[in-house]
Amino acid sequence: MRILLVGAGGVGGAFAAIAARRDFFEQVVVADYDEAKAQAAAAVDERYVGVRIDASDAAAVEAVCREHRISHVMNAVDPVFNMALFDGAYAAGADYVDMAMSLSRPHPESPYEKVGVKLGDEQFAKAADWEASGRLALVGIGVEPGLSDVFARYAADHLFSEIEELGTRDGANLVVTDDDGNEMFAPSFSMWTTIEECLNPPVVYEKAREDVDGGWFTTAPFSEPEVFDFPEGIGPVECVNVEHEEVLLMPRWVDCKRATFKYGLGDEFITILKVLHTLGLDSTEKVRVKGVEVSPRDVVAACLPDPATIGPKMTGKTCAGLWVTGTGKDGQPRSTYLHHVVDNEWSMREYGHQCVVWQTAVNPVVALELIANGTWSGAGVLGPEAFDAVPFLDLLTEYGSPWGIQELEA
Numbered sequence: 001m002r003i004l005l006v007g008a009g010g011v012g013g014a015f016a017a018i019a020a021r022r023d024f025f026e027q028v029v030v031a032d033y034d035e036a037k038a039q040a041a042a043a044v045d046e047r048y049v050g051v052r053i054d055a056s057d058a059a060a061v062e063a064v065c066r067e068h069r070i071s072h073v074m075n076a077v078d079p080v081f082n083m084a085l086f087d088g089a090y091a092a093g094a095d096y097v098d099m100a101m102s103l104s105r106p107h108p109e110s111p112y113e114k115v116g117v118k119l120g121d122e123q124f125a126k127a128a129d130w131e132a133s134g135r136l137a138l139v140g141i142g143v144e145p146g147l148s149d150v151f152a153r154y155a156a157d158h159l160f161s162e163i164e165e166l167g168t169r170d171g172a173n174l175v176v177t178d179d180d181g182n183e184m185f186a187p188s189f190s191m192w193t194t195i196e197e198c199l200n201p202p203v204v205y206e207k208a209r210e211d212v213d214g215g216w217f218t219t220a221p222f223s224e225p226e227v228f229d230f231p232e233g234i235g236p237v238e239c240v241n242v243e244h245e246e247v248l249l250m251p252r253w254v255d256c257k258r259a260t261f262k263y264g265l266g267d268e269f270i271t272i273l274k275v276l277h278t279l280g281l282d283s284t285e286k287v288r289v290k291g292v293e294v295s296p297r298d299v300v301a302a303c304l305p306d307p308a309t310i311g312p313k314m315t316g317k318t319c320a321g322l323w324v325t326g327t328g329k330d331g332q333p334r335s336t337y338l339h340h341v342v343d344n345e346w347s348m349r350e351y352g353h354q355c356v357v358w359q360t361a362v363n364p365v366v367a368l369e370l371i372a373n374g375t376w377s378g379a380g381v382l383g384p385e386a387f388d389a390v391p392f393l394d395l396l397t398e399y400g401s402p403w404g405i406q407e408l409e410a
Contacts, residue, residue, distance in 0.1 A: 003028045003071070061088025062089075082098060101245045131379045149383055152250045169230075188314065202244075203218055204218070205250075225239070234319055241261070283295070335407070
């Protein structure tokens with residue numbers, strides 16, 4: 001296996017560090033628009049090399065793949081670049097892996113009721129080509145989407161006879177402080193992506209509504225708030241509806257009556273996002289400022305601390321998981337939270353990367369190892385739900401990061 005890792009930011013750097021401890025691949029080519037950043041990430045292992053790439057150019061992606069005889073393209077950049085990487089990998093004859101799917105476009109008349117172009121629609125539209133070529137595009141295999149989707153497959157196969165709801169719930173008790181010890185606003189993940197998913201209309205799936213848009217519909221941002229009590233000392237966090245790939249992926253492979261995604265953002269973060277939207281600073285359309293054209297969202301992201309650098313100033317834990325309700329294998333009502341918790345102190349000590357980017361990056365490494373050894377195989381555009389969950393969860397535990405199950409009151 002020869003991997004092209006596109007993106008040497010927080011998640012890309014963590015991917016490189018995690019994969020460096022494994023032996024399932026021959027080479028990793030770390031590529032970034034900033035060649036120096038790519039080379040810095042590549043310095044962790046002699047099997048790595050760092051190069052420059054324009055991730056917005058499918059032809060450039062194809063050329064790098066061919067030059068380095070790439071077998072698998074690993075996408076670790078913002079999803080705005082997905083289709084260029086997706087198409088470039090296909091043109092080069094390489095398989096493809098990403099952690100977030102092609103972008104959505106809200107319904108032009110009823111954005112908070114009806115779906116428009118859904119997350120992943122552009123990729124699924126090309127599924128027949130990938131399948132006919134015998135090639136695999138494994139989409140949405142970060143932590144969320146990704147591990148939560150693996151949990152959905154596990155719950156359906158081993159825990160439940162009938163699933164009422166697959167409810168992804170993500171929360172944390174992370175705190176970032178400045179040099180004087182004062183708490184500061186510093187998102188632990190890409191601000192560009194966070195704005196995209198939090199301000200777009202959230203998508204909900206209900207099987208009973210499959211006659212309309214396949215069962216998918218939208219609500220207003222930050223809708224249906226609920227307090228969810230997260231494990232391992234994180235505690236109760238208010239979660240709200242957010243647009244996310246799990247809702248678009250899970251119902252394709254796992255039978256359920258409802259699928260949701262709720263994120264524990266917190267009041268401060270929600271207020272900041274609403275203000276950015278009010279001021280138009282969430283826009284990706286370029287505006288001219290003193291003779292220079294810039295995207296307001298790019299400016300916002302550039303003004304905040306790089307998520308890859310805040311680890312030493314961060315404390316706390318992050319939790320990703322899936323709350324499944326329905327009927328257990330014994331015929332009794334069941335409510336179960338399958339979860340994965342990472343402590344920032346541990347990830348910084350063990351890998352030198354903060355917990356959120358580490359938790360995101362470990363899952364595609366595990367998936368690629370399963371593909372390399374033939375445990376996971378397939379053709380077409382497939383989500384994590386299309387594969388056996390047990391080998392993945394066993395290997396994740398082998399990596400030193402176990403998952404857990406918490407039974408809730410049904």
